Amino acid sequence: MSESGILVVDKPSGWTSHQVVGRCRRLLGTRKVGHAGTLDPMATGVLVVGVGRATRLLGHLALTSKSYSATIRLGQSTLTDDAEGEITSAAGACALTDAAIEAAIEPLRGAIVQVPSTVSAIKINGERSYARARRGEDVVLAGRPVTVSRFDVLQRRDADADGTPVIDLDVVVDCSSGTYIRALARDLGAALGTGGHLTALRRTRVGSFGLDEALPPEGLTVDPPRRPELIGLDEVARQNFLYLELDADEARAVGYGRPLPRSLPGDPTALLYDGELLALYRPDGDRAVPVAVLVG
Numbered sequence: 001m002s003e004s005g006i007l008v009v010d011k012p013s014g015w016t017s018h019q020v021v022g023r024c025r026r027l028l029g030t031r032k033v034g035h036a037g038t039l040d041p042m043a044t045g046v047l048v049v050g051v052g053r054a055t056r057l058l059g060h061l062a063l064t065s066k067s068y069s070a071t072i073r074l075g076q077s078t079l080t081d082d083a084e085g086e087i088t089s090a091a092g093a094c095a096l097t098d099a100a101i102e103a104a105i106e107p108l109r110g111a112i113v114q115v116p117s118t119v120s121a122i123k124i125n126g127e128r129s130y131a132r133a134r135r136g137e138d139v140v141l142a143g144r145p146v147t148v149s150r151f152d153v154l155q156r157r158d159a160d161a162d163g164t165p166v167i168d169l170d171v172v173v174d175c176s177s178g179t180y181i182r183a184l185a186r187d188l189g190a191a192l193g194t195g196g197h198l199t200a201l202r203r204t205r206v207g208s209f210g211l212d213e214a215l216p217p218e219g220l221t222v223d224p225p226r227r228p229e230l231i232g233l234d235e236v237a238r239q240n241f242l243y244l245e246l247d248a249d250e251a252r253a254v255g256y257g258r259p260l261p262r263s264l265p266g267d268p269t270a271l272l273y274d275g276e277l278l279a280l281y282r283p284d285g286d287r288a289v290p291v292a293v294l295v296g
Contacts, residue, residue, distance in 0.1 A: 003028075003030075003051065003052060003230060004051055004052030004053040004054045004230070004233055004294075005051055005052070005054050005230030005231050005232050005233060005236070006048060006049065006050055006051070006054050006057075006061075006209070006230060006231040006233075006236050007024060007028075007048075007049040007050075007051060007215060007228055007230055007231070008046060008047075008048060008049070008209045008210075008213050008214040008215065008231070009024070009046075009047045009048075009049055009214055009215045009219075009220070010044065010045060010046065010047075010211060010214040010215060010216050010217055011039050011043070011044055011045060011046075011047040011203075011217070012044060012217035012220070013041070013042060013043070013044050014041055014042075015041060015220075016041050017035050017038045017039050017047055020035065020047055020049065020220065021033050021034060021035050021049065023220045023221075024049050024051070024220075024228075026225065027220070027225050027226075027227060027228060028051055028227060028228070029227075030051065030052065032051065032052050032055055033049060033050065033051050033055070034049070034050050034055045034058050035047055035048060035049050035050070035058065036048040036049075036050065036058040036059070036061040036062035036206065037061075037062045037066070037177070037206055039203060040082070040084070040201070041084070042082055042083065042084050042198075042200075042201065043201040043202065043203060044201070044202045044203075044217075045068075045201075045202040045203035045204055045211065045214075046203045046204060046205060046206050046209055046210065046211060046214055047203075047206075048061055048062075048206050048207075048209055051230055053233065053294045054230075054233055054236065056292040056293075056294055057233075057236065057280070057292065057294075060241075060268060060280060060291075060292070061206070061207060061236075061240060062177060062206075063177045064177060064206060064207030064208075064240060065149070065174065065175065065176055065177065065205075065207065066174075066175060066176075066177065066179070066203060066205060066206050066207075067150075067172070067173065067174045067175075067203070067204045067205035068172070068173045068174075068175075068181050068201060068202065068203050068204060069170070069171070069172050069173075069201075069202045069204055070170075070171050070172075070173065070181050070185070070198055070200060070201045070202070071168055071169065071170050071171070071198065071199045071200040071201075072168070072169045072171055072184075072185040072188060072189075072196055072197070072198060072199070073161070073166050073167070073168050073169075073185075073196065073197055073198075073199045074093040074096065074101075074166060074167040074168075074169065074188070074189050074192060074194045074195070074196045075090065075091060075092045075093035075094075075161070075164055075165060075166035075167060075189075075194050075195060075196075076089070076090045076091075076161060076164060076166060076195055076196075076197060077089045077090075077091075077186070077189060077195030077196065077197060078197045080117065080182070080197075081117045081180075081182035081183060081185060081186040081197050081198065082182050082185075082197055082198040082199070082201070083197065083198065083199045083200075085197070088195075089195050090161075090164045090195070091193065091194050091195050092164050092165045092166070092194065093165060093166055093167045093192070093194040094158070094165035094167075096167060096192060096194070098153075098156065100192065101153065101156075101167075101169070101188075101192065102153070104188055104191040104192050105151055105153070105188060107191070108148060108151055108184055108187060108188060108191075109148050109149075109150075109151050110147065110148065110149075111145065111146075111147050112145070112146060112147075112148060113143040113144065113145055113146075114143060114144060114145075114146045114179065114180065114183050114184075114187070115141055115142070115143045115144075115183065116141050116144065116180050116183055117180050117182045117183050117186065118141060144178060146175060146176050146178050146179040147175060147176040147179075148173065148174070148175045148176075148179060148184070149174045149175065149176075150172060150173060150174035150175075151171065151172075151173050151184065152171060152172050153169050153170070153171050154170045154171065154172060155169070155170040156168070156169055156170075157169075157170075168199065181198060181201055182197070182198050182201075185197050185198045207239070207240045208239035208240050209239075213231070215228050233276075233277040233294065234272060234275055234276060234277050236277070237270035237272060237277045238270075241266065241268060241269065241270040241280065242264075242265045242266035242269050242270070243269060243270035243271070243272055244264070244265070244269055244270070244271055244272070245272050245273065246271055246272065246273045246278070247273075248273070250262075250271075250273070251271075251273035251274075251278060254271055254273075254278045254279050254281075254290070254293065254295070255278065255293075255295050257279075257290050257293050259284070259287045259288060259289045259290075260281065260287060260288040260289075261286070261287050262287070262288055263283065263286065263288070264281060264282070264283045264288045267282045267283055268280040268281060268282050268291050268292075269281055269282070269283075269288070276295075277294055278293070278294060278295050279291075279292060279293040279294055279295070280292040
């Protein structure tokens with residue numbers, strides 16, 4: 001059986017997440033590679049890559065909480081809500097106090113309903129939102145519930161951008177899956193009446209995976225290529241999910257994808273036998289049913 005596991009990559013700026021996957025396929029010598037949680041080309045930082053059977057876990061790992069460091073520029077709005085898009089307004093921001101900025105951030109913390117950026121990969125009637133937006137269509141996306149558990153300003157810098165007075169804020173954000181940091185920048189600028197967009201974004205954590213264990217950007221391009229070490233499935237399960245150890249009879253049933261007559265501590269729950277991750281199961285009444293079986 002081919003090697004399976006998770007590779008944490010520090011994605012370089014300018015690379016798409018798909019390009020990282022393509023490079024990992026060559027480094028690892030397998031086509032069965034995917035990623036959890038796309039990063040925009042401008043962004044850097046933690047990209048979780050699944051290899052082999054671990055690709056079946058990626059949808060669940062993508063739903064975990066995430067942390068970011070970012071720079072928000074107040075005083076200018078862009079089409080994409082980040083520095084990659086053309087400037088659509090430049091109201092400037094020279095007289096804002098720190099207190100006013102903090103007051104505008106406060107409603108963006110906690111459980112909120114966020115409208116995603118229009119230039120995003122969300123599908124509308126089968127077509128990506130960004131394709132419609134770039135054709136000049138009026139794109140309206142529905143708000144969705146997200147949780148922003150931390151949104152703090154670390155530093156403020158007053159600057160000039162092509163004659164427009166701007167304020168650059170270095171911030172840190174901890175949030176739930178599905179949160180758009182670009183949208184936080186947009187909404188903060190809108191609340192302050194100045195406009196806002198991201199000029200830098202770095203993802204520092206996805207679930208239990210952080211930059212300290214990430215393959216550095218040069219690890220993707222080193223010549224000759226070096227095969228990176230994967231994080232094993234059992235360790236991934238213990239770090240990111242509630243889990244149970246099974247007996248031999250239960251492990252046999254899981255191998256056939258059968259329901260189990262027992263309660264689970266979480267949705268999903270990782271099931272292990274003799275130190276090996278067998279599957280993810282979810283509660284279904286008074287029994288447990290499979291959502292991803294990795295053996296059998």
